[in-house]
Amino acid sequence: MSEKGMQKRKWQLTIALLIIIAITYLSAAITNFNFMDGFAAFPEAIGWMFSNLFITQESLERLPTILDKLIETIFMSIAATTTAAIVSIFLGIMGSKTTSVNSLLSVFARFIASVSRNIPVVAWALILLLSFGQNSLTGYLALFVGTVGFLTRVFIESIDEASPSAVEALTATGATYFHIVNKAVIPQSLPQMISWILFMIETNIRSSTLVGILTGTGIGYTFDMYYKSMNYNAVALVTFSIVLAVIIIELMSNYIRKVIM
Structure with a gap:
Protein backbone atom coordinates (compact mmCIF):
# COMPACT_ATOMS: atom_id res chain seq x y z
CA MET A 1 0.00 0.00 0.00
CA SER A 2 1.30 3.46 -0.92
CA GLU A 3 2.07 6.16 1.66
CA LYS A 4 -0.96 8.14 0.48
CA GLY A 5 -3.19 5.09 0.89
CA MET A 6 -1.83 4.42 4.39
CA GLN A 7 -2.46 8.03 5.37
CA LYS A 8 -6.03 7.81 4.09
CA ARG A 9 -6.55 4.55 5.98
CA LYS A 10 -5.20 6.16 9.16
CA TRP A 11 -7.62 9.08 8.86
CA GLN A 12 -10.56 6.71 8.27
CA LEU A 13 -9.69 4.71 11.42
CA THR A 14 -9.29 7.92 13.44
CA ILE A 15 -12.68 9.25 12.29
CA ALA A 16 -14.34 5.88 13.03
CA LEU A 17 -12.81 5.84 16.52
CA LEU A 18 -14.00 9.39 17.22
CA ILE A 19 -17.51 8.49 16.06
CA ILE A 20 -17.57 5.44 18.38
CA ILE A 21 -16.39 7.57 21.33
CA ALA A 22 -19.01 10.24 20.56
CA ILE A 23 -21.81 7.65 20.34
CA THR A 24 -20.65 6.06 23.63
CA TYR A 25 -20.70 9.37 25.51
CA LEU A 26 -24.01 10.35 23.93
CA SER A 27 -25.55 7.01 24.97
CA ALA A 28 -24.21 7.47 28.51
CA ALA A 29 -25.68 10.99 28.66
CA ILE A 30 -29.10 9.84 27.43
CA THR A 31 -29.25 6.91 29.89
CA ASN A 32 -27.72 8.93 32.78
CA PHE A 33 -24.92 6.39 33.11
CA ASN A 34 -21.84 7.57 34.97
CA PHE A 35 -18.64 5.74 34.02
CA MET A 36 -16.85 6.68 37.26
CA ASP A 37 -19.71 5.40 39.42
CA GLY A 38 -19.77 2.20 37.39
CA PHE A 39 -16.05 1.55 37.85
CA ALA A 40 -16.27 2.49 41.55
CA ALA A 41 -19.04 -0.09 42.11
CA PHE A 42 -16.94 -2.88 40.59
CA PRO A 43 -14.95 -3.87 43.72
CA GLU A 44 -18.10 -3.92 45.86
CA ALA A 45 -19.93 -6.07 43.30
CA ILE A 46 -17.04 -8.56 43.09
CA GLY A 47 -16.88 -8.68 46.89
CA TRP A 48 -20.62 -9.42 47.10
CA MET A 49 -20.26 -12.27 44.59
CA PHE A 50 -17.46 -13.93 46.56
CA SER A 51 -19.39 -13.43 49.81
CA ASN A 52 -22.72 -14.86 48.63
CA LEU A 53 -22.28 -16.96 45.50
CA PHE A 54 -20.54 -20.04 46.86
CA ILE A 55 -21.66 -23.65 47.00
CA THR A 56 -22.47 -25.11 50.42
CA GLN A 57 -23.37 -28.57 51.69
CA GLU A 58 -27.01 -27.50 51.98
CA SER A 59 -27.11 -26.36 48.36
CA LEU A 60 -25.54 -29.65 47.22
Whole structure:
Protein backbone atom coordinates (compact mmCIF):
# COMPACT_ATOMS: atom_id res chain seq x y z
CA MET A 1 0.00 0.00 0.00
CA SER A 2 1.30 3.46 -0.92
CA GLU A 3 2.07 6.16 1.66
CA LYS A 4 -0.96 8.14 0.48
CA GLY A 5 -3.19 5.09 0.89
CA MET A 6 -1.83 4.42 4.39
CA GLN A 7 -2.46 8.03 5.37
CA LYS A 8 -6.03 7.81 4.09
CA ARG A 9 -6.55 4.55 5.98
CA LYS A 10 -5.20 6.16 9.16
CA TRP A 11 -7.62 9.08 8.86
CA GLN A 12 -10.56 6.71 8.27
CA LEU A 13 -9.69 4.71 11.42
CA THR A 14 -9.29 7.92 13.44
CA ILE A 15 -12.68 9.25 12.29
CA ALA A 16 -14.34 5.88 13.03
CA LEU A 17 -12.81 5.84 16.52
CA LEU A 18 -14.00 9.39 17.22
CA ILE A 19 -17.51 8.49 16.06
CA ILE A 20 -17.57 5.44 18.38
CA ILE A 21 -16.39 7.57 21.33
CA ALA A 22 -19.01 10.24 20.56
CA ILE A 23 -21.81 7.65 20.34
CA THR A 24 -20.65 6.06 23.63
CA TYR A 25 -20.70 9.37 25.51
CA LEU A 26 -24.01 10.35 23.93
CA SER A 27 -25.55 7.01 24.97
CA ALA A 28 -24.21 7.47 28.51
CA ALA A 29 -25.68 10.99 28.66
CA ILE A 30 -29.10 9.84 27.43
CA THR A 31 -29.25 6.91 29.89
CA ASN A 32 -27.72 8.93 32.78
CA PHE A 33 -24.92 6.39 33.11
CA ASN A 34 -21.84 7.57 34.97
CA PHE A 35 -18.64 5.74 34.02
CA MET A 36 -16.85 6.68 37.26
CA ASP A 37 -19.71 5.40 39.42
CA GLY A 38 -19.77 2.20 37.39
CA PHE A 39 -16.05 1.55 37.85
CA ALA A 40 -16.27 2.49 41.55
CA ALA A 41 -19.04 -0.09 42.11
CA PHE A 42 -16.94 -2.88 40.59
CA PRO A 43 -14.95 -3.87 43.72
CA GLU A 44 -18.10 -3.92 45.86
CA ALA A 45 -19.93 -6.07 43.30
CA ILE A 46 -17.04 -8.56 43.09
CA GLY A 47 -16.88 -8.68 46.89
CA TRP A 48 -20.62 -9.42 47.10
CA MET A 49 -20.26 -12.27 44.59
CA PHE A 50 -17.46 -13.93 46.56
CA SER A 51 -19.39 -13.43 49.81
CA ASN A 52 -22.72 -14.86 48.63
CA LEU A 53 -22.28 -16.96 45.50
CA PHE A 54 -20.54 -20.04 46.86
CA ILE A 55 -21.66 -23.65 47.00
CA THR A 56 -22.47 -25.11 50.42
CA GLN A 57 -23.37 -28.57 51.69
CA GLU A 58 -27.01 -27.50 51.98
CA SER A 59 -27.11 -26.36 48.36
CA LEU A 60 -25.54 -29.65 47.22
CA GLU A 61 -28.60 -31.45 48.60
CA ARG A 62 -30.58 -29.73 45.84
CA LEU A 63 -28.25 -31.08 43.14
CA PRO A 64 -30.56 -33.95 41.97
CA THR A 65 -33.41 -31.47 41.34
CA ILE A 66 -31.06 -29.04 39.59
CA LEU A 67 -29.59 -31.78 37.36
CA ASP A 68 -33.08 -33.01 36.48
CA LYS A 69 -34.08 -29.52 35.30
CA LEU A 70 -30.74 -29.05 33.53
CA ILE A 71 -31.17 -32.30 31.59
CA GLU A 72 -34.71 -31.22 30.69
CA THR A 73 -33.33 -27.92 29.35
CA ILE A 74 -30.57 -29.62 27.34
CA PHE A 75 -32.95 -32.09 25.70
CA MET A 76 -35.44 -29.33 24.92
CA SER A 77 -32.65 -27.32 23.25
CA ILE A 78 -31.54 -30.34 21.22
CA ALA A 79 -35.12 -31.14 20.18
CA ALA A 80 -35.81 -27.53 19.13
CA THR A 81 -32.55 -27.36 17.16
CA THR A 82 -32.88 -30.69 15.33
CA THR A 83 -36.51 -30.18 14.33
CA ALA A 84 -35.74 -26.61 13.25
CA ALA A 85 -32.81 -27.96 11.21
CA ILE A 86 -35.15 -30.24 9.22
CA VAL A 87 -37.42 -27.30 8.37
CA SER A 88 -34.42 -25.09 7.62
CA ILE A 89 -32.98 -27.59 5.13
CA PHE A 90 -36.14 -27.37 3.02
CA LEU A 91 -36.26 -23.57 3.35
CA GLY A 92 -32.55 -23.38 2.53
CA ILE A 93 -33.02 -25.44 -0.63
CA MET A 94 -35.92 -23.20 -1.66
CA GLY A 95 -34.01 -20.00 -0.86
CA SER A 96 -30.67 -20.88 -2.46
CA LYS A 97 -29.90 -19.62 -5.94
CA THR A 98 -28.36 -23.00 -6.76
CA THR A 99 -31.46 -25.09 -5.96
CA SER A 100 -34.30 -22.58 -6.13
CA VAL A 101 -37.35 -23.80 -8.05
CA ASN A 102 -38.70 -20.30 -8.68
CA SER A 103 -38.11 -16.77 -7.42
CA LEU A 104 -41.36 -16.65 -5.41
CA LEU A 105 -40.35 -19.60 -3.21
CA SER A 106 -36.86 -18.15 -2.84
CA VAL A 107 -38.23 -14.80 -1.63
CA PHE A 108 -40.63 -16.59 0.73
CA ALA A 109 -37.85 -18.69 2.29
CA ARG A 110 -35.58 -15.68 2.75
CA PHE A 111 -38.46 -13.66 4.23
CA ILE A 112 -39.19 -16.39 6.80
CA ALA A 113 -35.49 -16.53 7.70
CA SER A 114 -35.25 -12.75 8.05
CA VAL A 115 -38.32 -12.37 10.26
CA SER A 116 -37.46 -15.33 12.50
CA ARG A 117 -33.81 -14.32 12.87
CA ASN A 118 -34.25 -10.61 13.51
CA ILE A 119 -36.73 -11.05 16.37
CA PRO A 120 -34.78 -12.14 19.50
CA VAL A 121 -35.59 -15.48 21.12
CA VAL A 122 -36.65 -13.66 24.31
CA ALA A 123 -39.15 -11.61 22.28
CA TRP A 124 -40.48 -14.80 20.68
CA ALA A 125 -40.90 -16.28 24.17
CA LEU A 126 -42.91 -13.26 25.30
CA ILE A 127 -45.07 -13.33 22.15
CA LEU A 128 -45.77 -17.06 22.41
CA LEU A 129 -46.32 -16.79 26.17
CA LEU A 130 -49.55 -14.88 25.52
CA SER A 131 -50.91 -17.72 23.37
CA PHE A 132 -49.54 -20.88 24.97
CA GLY A 133 -48.97 -19.84 28.59
CA GLN A 134 -46.10 -20.85 30.87
CA ASN A 135 -45.11 -24.37 29.83
CA SER A 136 -42.40 -26.33 28.06
CA LEU A 137 -44.14 -25.99 24.69
CA THR A 138 -43.71 -22.21 24.77
CA GLY A 139 -40.00 -22.53 25.47
CA TYR A 140 -39.61 -25.13 22.74
CA LEU A 141 -41.45 -23.02 20.16
CA ALA A 142 -39.46 -19.89 21.03
CA LEU A 143 -36.17 -21.73 20.48
CA PHE A 144 -37.56 -23.46 17.38
CA VAL A 145 -38.66 -20.26 15.64
CA GLY A 146 -35.43 -18.42 16.40
CA THR A 147 -33.35 -21.39 15.24
CA VAL A 148 -35.26 -21.74 11.97
CA GLY A 149 -34.38 -18.16 11.05
CA PHE A 150 -30.68 -18.53 11.78
CA LEU A 151 -30.20 -22.00 10.26
CA THR A 152 -32.14 -21.14 7.11
CA ARG A 153 -29.84 -18.19 6.50
CA VAL A 154 -26.62 -20.17 6.98
CA PHE A 155 -27.97 -23.18 5.04
CA ILE A 156 -28.74 -20.92 2.07
CA GLU A 157 -25.18 -19.61 2.18
CA SER A 158 -23.75 -23.14 2.52
CA ILE A 159 -25.73 -24.38 -0.49
CA ASP A 160 -24.76 -21.32 -2.53
CA GLU A 161 -21.09 -22.11 -1.84
CA ALA A 162 -21.44 -25.66 -3.19
CA SER A 163 -19.46 -26.36 -6.36
CA PRO A 164 -21.69 -25.96 -9.44
CA SER A 165 -19.67 -28.51 -11.45
CA ALA A 166 -21.39 -31.53 -9.85
CA VAL A 167 -24.79 -29.93 -10.41
CA GLU A 168 -23.96 -29.21 -14.04
CA ALA A 169 -22.67 -32.76 -14.57
CA LEU A 170 -25.85 -34.36 -13.22
CA THR A 171 -28.02 -31.89 -15.14
CA ALA A 172 -26.22 -32.85 -18.36
CA THR A 173 -27.04 -36.53 -17.75
CA GLY A 174 -30.75 -35.69 -17.41
CA ALA A 175 -30.99 -36.25 -13.66
CA THR A 176 -34.13 -35.08 -11.88
CA TYR A 177 -34.19 -32.07 -9.55
CA PHE A 178 -34.48 -34.22 -6.42
CA HIS A 179 -31.63 -36.46 -7.59
CA ILE A 180 -29.40 -33.41 -8.15
CA VAL A 181 -30.19 -32.03 -4.69
CA ASN A 182 -29.68 -35.41 -3.02
CA LYS A 183 -26.49 -36.43 -4.84
CA ALA A 184 -24.72 -33.15 -5.64
CA VAL A 185 -25.85 -30.35 -3.31
CA ILE A 186 -26.55 -31.92 0.10
CA PRO A 187 -23.33 -34.04 0.29
CA GLN A 188 -21.19 -30.95 -0.33
CA SER A 189 -23.07 -28.78 2.17
CA LEU A 190 -23.67 -31.41 4.86
CA PRO A 191 -20.44 -30.94 6.90
CA GLN A 192 -21.06 -27.20 7.21
CA MET A 193 -24.73 -27.79 8.02
CA ILE A 194 -23.85 -30.22 10.82
CA SER A 195 -21.32 -27.72 12.18
CA TRP A 196 -23.97 -24.97 12.29
CA ILE A 197 -26.48 -27.33 13.93
CA LEU A 198 -23.96 -28.11 16.68
CA PHE A 199 -23.32 -24.40 17.12
CA MET A 200 -27.04 -23.74 17.51
CA ILE A 201 -27.38 -26.50 20.11
CA GLU A 202 -24.72 -24.73 22.21
CA THR A 203 -26.42 -21.36 21.67
CA ASN A 204 -29.88 -22.68 22.50
CA ILE A 205 -28.70 -24.23 25.77
CA ARG A 206 -27.53 -20.76 26.82
CA SER A 207 -30.69 -19.07 25.51
CA SER A 208 -33.01 -21.64 27.10
CA THR A 209 -31.93 -20.51 30.56
CA LEU A 210 -33.36 -17.05 29.95
CA VAL A 211 -36.36 -18.46 28.08
CA GLY A 212 -37.03 -20.77 31.04
CA ILE A 213 -37.23 -17.78 33.39
CA LEU A 214 -40.00 -16.33 31.22
CA THR A 215 -41.86 -19.58 30.55
CA GLY A 216 -41.45 -21.07 34.03
CA THR A 217 -39.70 -24.21 32.81
CA GLY A 218 -36.34 -25.95 32.95
CA ILE A 219 -33.19 -24.73 34.63
CA GLY A 220 -34.15 -21.10 34.04
CA TYR A 221 -37.20 -21.46 36.29
CA THR A 222 -35.06 -23.16 38.95
CA PHE A 223 -32.55 -20.31 38.79
CA ASP A 224 -35.33 -17.72 39.04
CA MET A 225 -36.98 -19.51 41.97
CA TYR A 226 -33.79 -19.66 44.03
CA TYR A 227 -32.85 -16.10 43.11
CA LYS A 228 -36.21 -14.66 44.17
CA SER A 229 -36.05 -16.57 47.46
CA MET A 230 -32.51 -15.13 47.95
CA ASN A 231 -31.01 -18.61 48.19
CA TYR A 232 -27.76 -17.45 46.61
CA ASN A 233 -25.85 -20.64 47.44
CA ALA A 234 -28.31 -22.63 45.32
CA VAL A 235 -28.06 -19.94 42.61
CA ALA A 236 -24.29 -20.47 42.59
CA LEU A 237 -24.78 -24.22 42.13
CA VAL A 238 -27.27 -23.69 39.30
CA THR A 239 -24.90 -21.26 37.58
CA PHE A 240 -21.95 -23.62 37.95
CA SER A 241 -24.05 -26.52 36.56
CA ILE A 242 -25.06 -24.47 33.51
CA VAL A 243 -21.49 -23.34 32.82
CA LEU A 244 -20.15 -26.89 33.18
CA ALA A 245 -22.86 -28.30 30.89
CA VAL A 246 -22.17 -25.68 28.21
CA ILE A 247 -18.41 -26.38 28.35
CA ILE A 248 -18.98 -30.14 28.01
CA ILE A 249 -21.38 -29.67 25.08
CA GLU A 250 -18.92 -27.29 23.42
CA LEU A 251 -16.03 -29.75 23.79
CA MET A 252 -18.17 -32.52 22.30
CA SER A 253 -19.22 -30.24 19.43
CA ASN A 254 -15.62 -29.26 18.70
CA TYR A 255 -14.61 -32.93 18.58
CA ILE A 256 -17.45 -33.79 16.19
CA ARG A 257 -16.51 -30.82 13.97
CA LYS A 258 -12.92 -32.04 13.75
CA VAL A 259 -14.15 -35.48 12.70
CA ILE A 260 -16.55 -34.31 9.98
CA MET A 261 -14.69 -31.30 8.59
